[in-house]
Amino acid sequence: MKINYLCYLLLALALFGSMFFPHPLWTGLLLVNLLTLLVYGADKLAACKRWQRVPEITLLLFGVLGGWPGAILGQQLFRHKTQKQPFKTYFILSVVVNLLVILAAGYWFYGRMVV
Template sequence: MSAGVLLWILGWNVAAFCLMGVDKWKAKHGRWRLPEKVLFLSALAGGSVGALLGMGFFRHKTRHWTFRLGMPAILILQVAALTAWTYWDVFLR
């Protein structure tokens, strides 16, 4: 796997984790909230692990079934896609 891909994944995981924390802070302080689609898009962009860690660490969105099922589903799809991409030569033989 290339360094660029690893940096992409690391960056989006950090961003998704931070977005969960920011949205939790805003929720507790009655501020304008981040749309849920922003949280999901950050996970889809490569930050599903960070989003899941943020959900647990900040105890945020853990009661929403769309997040409890959606974030792990995104992670499973990303792991499958990354595995297929990494071992593409093996699958073609």
């Protein structure tokens, strides 16, 4: 379970570090996507070498937190987690949830300002 803690520590550091940039939201999203891509690559390497794997819930959480473009790139680049049906379904649901949250937040913030 140590790899899981490392993933969450890196995620926390990426989000914390993004606060020191001029555009923390965009920097945070970029860092989360890069980290998600790296985590997918590390999990593929661990699968090939039969090392300790990154739990699927961690991969899904990174996608829900905005890293789904990096996850899609990682899936295609490393050919990882593209055929496993339960994961694929949950991943698509996590992307939909993330997009709905973004749309709701945009409507709440910008929709109220226009009216």
